[in-house]
Amino acid sequence: MKIIKLVTLYAIIFLITTDVLAQDKLYYRIFGGLATDTDLKKIVRGNLNVDDRHTGIIGFELGKPLIENIYDLPVDFVAKVGLIRHLEQGLQNDFNQYTLSIKAYYKKFPWSYKIPTRLGFANGLSYAERIPFVERESLENRNRNTSHLLHHIDLSFDMNAGDLFHSNQLTDCYFGIGISHRSGIFGDVKFYGEVNGGSNYNMLFLECLK
Numbered sequence: 170m171k172i173i174k175l176v177t178l179y180a181i182i183f184l185i186t187t188d189v190l191a192q193d194k195l196y197y198r199i200f201g202g203l204a205t206d207t208d209l210k211k212i213v214r215g216n217l218n219v220d221d222r223h224t225g226i227i228g229f230e231l232g233k234p235l236i237e238n239i240y241d242l243p244v245d246f247v248a249k250v251g252l253i254r255h256l257e258q259g260l261q262n263d264f265n266q267y268t269l270s271i272k273a274y275y276k277k278f279p280w281s282y283k284i285p286t287r288l289g290f291a292n293g294l295s296y297a298e299r300i301p302f303v304e305r306e307s308l309e310n311r312n313r314n315t316s317h318l319l320h321h322i323d324l325s326f327d328m329n330a331g332d333l334f335h336s337n338q339l340t341d342c343y344f345g346i347g348i349s350h351r352s353g354i355f356g357d358v359k360f361y362g363e364v365n366g367g368s369n370y371n372m373l374f375l376e377c378l379k
Contacts, residue, residue: 194233194234194378194379195231195232195233195378195379196230196231196232196233196234196247196249196376196377196378197229197230197231197232197376197377197378197379198229198230198231198232198251198374198375198376198377199227199228199229199230199374199375199376200226200227200228200229200230200347200349200372200373200374200375201225201226201227201228201372201373201374202225202226202347202349202370202371202372202373203219203220203223203224203225203370203371203372204219204220204222204223204224204225204226204301204302204303204368204369204370205218205219205220205369205370205371206218206220206303206307219371220303222258222260222302222303223258224255224256224257224258224260224301224302224303225255225256225258225370226253226254226255226256226266226349226370226372227253227254227256228251228252228253228254228266228349229251229252230249230250230251230252230268230376231249231250231251232247232248232249232272232376233247233248233249234246234247234378235247235248235271243275243276243277244273244274244275244276245273245274245276246271246272246273246274247271247272247274248270248271248272249268249269249270249271249272249291249293249323250267250268250269251267251268251269251270252265252266252267252268253265253266253267253268253349254266255297255299255301257301257302260302261299261302262299264297264298264299265297265298266295266296266297266298266301266351267295267296267297268293268294268295268296268321268323269293269294269321270291270292270293270294270321270323271291271292271293272289272290272291272292272323273289273290273291274287274288274289275287275288275289276288283332284328284329284332284333285328285329285332285343286326286327286328286329287325287326287327287328287343287345288325288326289323289324289325289326289327289347290322290323290324290325291321291322291323291324291325292320292321292322293320293321294318294319294320294321295318295319295320295321295351296317296318297317297319297351298317299317300315300316300317301351301368303368304351304367304368307368319351319352319367320351320352320367321349321350321351322348322350322352323347323348323349323350324347324348324350325345325346325347325348325374326345326346326347327343327344327345327346327347327374327376328343328344328345329342329343330342330343330344330375330377339377341377341378341379342375342376342377342378343375343376343377344373344374344375345373345374345376346371346372346373346374347371347372347373347374348369348370348371348372349369349370349372350367350368350369350370351367351368351369352367352368
């Protein structure tokens with residue numbers, strides 16, 4: 170069953186990546202961050218604690234704009250594929266993680282006429298070659314299942330980098346903060362091995378549309 174999941178995931182990523190690369194307008198995002206033992210709800214409320222082992226991630230993501238201003242609302246949708254490198258600080262070997270998602274961007278704020286701003290939410294799949302150390306430690310300490318394939322969420326808040334840094338070269342770029350999240354959706358999904366838990370990484374990023 171795990172082999173079927175993996176082959177299916179890679180097939181989907183290959184097909185979508187092939188389509189994305191054939192398009193003209195793409196988002197390119199580079200990012201990096203550190204693991205946290207704080208759960209997603211607390212992070213959203215402002216608790217940005219970092220795990221003291223300082224395991225982290227660096228990554229690259231491609232995005233293809235799908236819909237702009239859906240139903241005349243200030244919301245855009247983007248299809249995304251990503252590669253994340255986990256840096257495990259000697260706790261285990263470093264490894265890759267692959268993500269596939271659809272991301273929605275809300276972009277109407279009172280100050281948007283001065284500095285374009287976006288609030289983003291991505292929903293999709295994550296496949297990790299190894300179980301991230303902080304994730305495995307948390308789950309195994311509670312005698313819970315682990316899985317290479319889990320649900321992927323990416324939350325972000327960013328502002329136009331050209332306006333922030335007064336640079337014409339960054340006019341089509343956004344600088345921001347985000348959360349990279351993996352989980353089994355409270356153990357309710359058999360597709361994810363009924364995993365109850367996951368891992369979170371606080372990150373900084375730069376994303377440009379070229």
